[in-house]
Amino acid sequence: MGRAFLFNLGMEERMARQKEQYEGSQLYKIRHSTAHIMAQAVLEKFPEGKVAIGPAIEDGFYYDFDLPRPLTPEDLEGIEKRMRGIIQSGVNFERKVVSADEAKVLFRNQPFKMELIEGLESGEMDDDGNPIDEKPEISIYSQGGFTDLCRGPHVTNSREINPAAIKLLNVAGAYWRGDEKRPMLQRIYGTAWSKPEELKDYLCRLEEAKKRDHRKIGQELDLYSVNDEIGAGLILWHPKGGRIRKLIENFWSEEHEANGYDFVYTPHIGKAQLWETSGHLGFYKDNMYSPVDIEGQQYFLKPMNCPFHLHIFKNSLRSYRDLPLRYAEEGTVYRYERSGVLHGLMRVRGFTQDDAHHFCRPDQMPAEIDFVLNFSLNILRSFGFSDIHAYLSTRPEKSVGDPAQWEAAEAALEDSLNRSGLDYDVDRGGGAFYGPKIDLKVEDAIGREWQLSTIQFDFNEPERFDLYYIGEDGQPHRPYMIHRALLGSLERFFGVLIEHYAGAFPVWLSPTQAAIIPIADRHLDYARKVEAELRKAGLRVMVDDRPERMNAKIRDAQNQKIPYMLVVGDKEEESGQVALRLRNGENPGPLLLADFLTLAKSDIAAKK
RNA sequence: GCCGACAUAGCUCAAUCGGCAGAGCAGCCGCCUUGUAAGCGGCAGGUUAUGGGUUCGAUUCCCAUUGUCGGCUCCA
16 A cells, blocks of 8 residues: 555544544653653663664554664563663653754764754655655754654653553564665564553553464464465465355355356466466566466466456457446465565465456446445455445556546445445545555454455456447447455455454354263263254254263363353253353353254354 | 564473473373363373584584564555
């Protein structure tokens, strides 16, 4: 995504206001000032160190340094201790406006600051390195012998910071100005709050996120793995993960079937010429793997499915009566990702997109957008994502296609968003060069946003492949093409699902829906009868027939996050009942098998 | 890719200064026949990620490779 140029519209205005509110808040000042105090502590330890920038960020702050040696965790402890000392000594933060020349003298030994001053002086960028419109005044802040180039604001005295509510979190590498061609600096991340309880809350939240980490749960529940010998970023779906994937795919297929999609299947490789025509070898080559040679011809692994779908469209002469056409495919693509960015299921090198391409007439386009947006929302909601935010990205400076078409497409996207009632942001100029798009992001159970769906116009490929249909007038016309991935990739979607539910998937997606737990061996026959009955009704159940105590079986079922545990003993066997226990620890107790079945079926139907 | 940290049994983790690699869980075998989150005993499990080097001797020190983690950049 390019740099966001935000316009005032609905939610973004609210977000901008929130951001402004944050930047004016005491907490913001506390964090920003804590960053300065950290820089002071670091420079006391490494007088020859160079400082870069150190802003307050969401939940905390960071500061970038160029230091003579890598920092260790022990260094961090020492720095944090010294910071508390500085805070408690009650240093004042003093602001002073200086001329560029004065600043240059002050910071003559700080090359990064010098660069910032030059930026400020020429009126090109602010002290965070962001482009600005007006030439700002240059201000400096000093505290306890440490002076920093800074716009502020800051606390007036360090006593406003609670030394028990700050904590340094970790050290990481970061490029100066985020540019990989420039020096790598050491960035220390920290967090700061008004009260110690808030710090504790925040650390709990981090802990909670760690517990939900799909990589951890993926192993605990035996859902998937990656293997050294196979390769980084290549996913092995284990039986339980595979079961869930299959359930997702079945639901996906049914919904697509019922909504006018056709299913297509396409190969994993295609000749160089295909990717020349599509333009991928021009603009996407960096993400594509080296070609394989087949009888002297170069073939590339596909990074996208669209060229194949375009060829299916092209394979027959199309009438305006045939449109819209909706081709859907769970297409597995391979993209080169730099080793450092790989991350569990979220960022991989081979993944399956739930892809589709819509081809329609210009007059059908608004309805088609409405359709695809609503279809997407319905599916996402079925998976338990109720908080969905949309992002509309419009025409960038460099683009292909007729500007009038762009405008029509953007208007259709925005109208459709308005009709949907969704909150949305507009990223003006943030679209791809080939068309505007809507991205949908879902909020998970602990408030994090994940991008899943994307709905993109493409004015490029129909042109490149010379797609046309015959109109009412008997003449060829270029169709509109919409590219959409709804769940995004099955791998990432699975990762998001795992984190959203912390592994406790809704019943309809649980690999095992009920564990039948016989108390003693003599209950095994009855347990098998219950199993057979539930199987017949379509439930995924298992009997835990290990020679273990009931308590152990309950514990294991609970840890496996199986939705229903059905304990069967003498009483249940006599009365044709099962004793129901839920994975949240609730214990509704005995009920007739038929009643349990009704309950389970209603939970499944409600996608609970 | 870059910066930093890390890699020991299926999993979670020990092993002092360079001196015979160990525990819990899981697995297997047996005993117990059990009422809502771990019953008891035994057995087995290792080229210490891979390759090289230093050393009388390397899990430990050095180099390379692969992978993982935290970030940067990028992104479904």
